[in-house]
Amino acid sequence: MSNPANTPQPDLRDEYPQTPARDTVVAVVRGYGAVQRLMEPYFATFGITPPQFQLLTVANRLKNDSPTQRRLARELYVSFPNVTVMLGRLEEAGLICRRTNPDDRREKFVELTRSGLLLLRRIWKKHQRQLDRIVIGLTAAEQVQLTGLLNKLTTSHTDEPG
Amino acid sequence: MSNPANTPQPDLRDEYPQTPARDTVVAVVRGYGAVQRLMEPYFATFGITPPQFQLLTVANRLKNDSPTQRRLARELYVSFPNVTVMLGRLEEAGLICRRTNPDDRREKFVELTRSGLLLLRRIWKKHQRQLDRIVIGLTAAEQVQLTGLLNKLTTSHTDEPG
DNA sequence: GGCAAATGGTTAACTATTAAACGAATTGAG
DNA sequence: CTCAATTCGTTTAATAGTTAACCATTTGCC
Numbered sequence: 001m002s003n004p005a006n007t008p009q010p011d012l013r014d015e016y017p018q019t020p021a022r023d024t025v026v027a028v029v030r031g032y033g034a035v036q037r038l039m040e041p042y043f044a045t046f047g048i049t050p051p052q053f054q055l056l057t058v059a060n061r062l063k064n065d066s067p068t069q070r071r072l073a074r075e076l077y078v079s080f081p082n083v084t085v086m087l088g089r090l091e092e093a094g095l096i097c098r099r100t101n102p103d104d105r106r107e108k109f110v111e112l113t114r115s116g117l118l119l120l121r122r123i124w125k126k127h128q129r130q131l132d133r134i135v136i137g138l139t140a141a142e143q144v145q146l147t148g149l150l151n152k153l154t155t156s157h158t159d160e161p162g
Numbered sequence: 163m164s165n166p167a168n169t170p171q172p173d174l175r176d177e178y179p180q181t182p183a184r185d186t187v188v189a190v191v192r193g194y195g196a197v198q199r200l201m202e203p204y205f206a207t208f209g210i211t212p213p214q215f216q217l218l219t220v221a222n223r224l225k226n227d228s229p230t231q232r233r234l235a236r237e238l239y240v241s242f243p244n245v246t247v248m249l250g251r252l253e254e255a256g257l258i259c260r261r262t263n264p265d266d267r268r269e270k271f272v273e274l275t276r277s278g279l280l281l282l283r284r285i286w287k288k289h290q291r292q293l294d295r296i297v298i299g300l301t302a303a304e305q306v307q308l309t310g311l312l313n314k315l316t317t318s319h320t321d322e323p324g
Numbered sequence: 325g326g327c328a329a330a331t332g333g334t335t336a337a338c339t340a341t342t343a344a345a346c347g348a349a350t351t352g353a354g
Numbered sequence: 355c356t357c358a359a360t361t362c363g364t365t366t367a368a369t370a371g372t373t374a375a376c377c378a379t380t381t382g383c384c
Binding site: 049051052078079081082085086089104105106107 | 339340341342343344348349350
Binding site: 152 | 181183184185186189190192193197290293296299300302306307309311314315317319
């Protein structure tokens, strides 16, 4: 409106700059969105959601350590209340069960039920095929390269506090 | 439990396989998580959330087209009800306003208020610095490479239906 | 002109997520 | 032993996202 003829920068005042850094952040967000849009209907065919699959997977991976809810929250990088609520639903669905630690009755151990393990096994049979569908646009070499770059980005923030 | 001594595959029955495709998908999800954990507190200092910034940004970018709520939802790749609810909050905060299209009273045009535009400008001043912080672990060349690979992954799913 | 179909937006019910406040159990200093 | 501090889990209130059902408006066929 104001700012007459002699202004050097064009409309830059009304747009934040287009830089490699911005392009990268936007690409990460979009890539995640694309993955989500493919994974949600896939997991829905098994009656669960992607976060529920994550929780079941981690609970299974740690099954020999008798993980507490707090431990699961840390492994999943989510808040403690979130785990409480999600476990409530998974317990109601009969996929996990909580067992109070008799030596410290504040803690509750989380275990997959037989039904939960059978569901995971059913998913595993189809899972590689689904993952391949997601990265179908990339060659094997590109997949490795992309993984390396993303991990470098991530660890530059998670490893720092030394 | 069963499956005695002569089984060739070790514990693979209880873990889904570790492949380049799986590593890539996991890396995308983790990378997005890292970005989110950095952007949320940043936007919180301006009193908004990352999705609200996205909505304000798109509304501003399309301001000369008088975007409807439906148009915004399509641009943002989110559902229509989601936009309704988010706009309700942004309107209450005085950052946008809805104006019914007099030529088709079903439609509502979305416009940034002066306050909304001023907020965006305030953010733009700090934004490049924040984006640079996020990609600090990557060289400029790596940023470009990562962007290219992610966009290839994304467009392989969004461009297909030709 | 009138009514069925399509379109735009909203509401309802659900899952996922967070921070803050809270309750119960344990630990530790005295 | 006792009581304060800590720890673990839950509840509450909020935002973000989905699908399904709903209401209002417009379009178009007859």
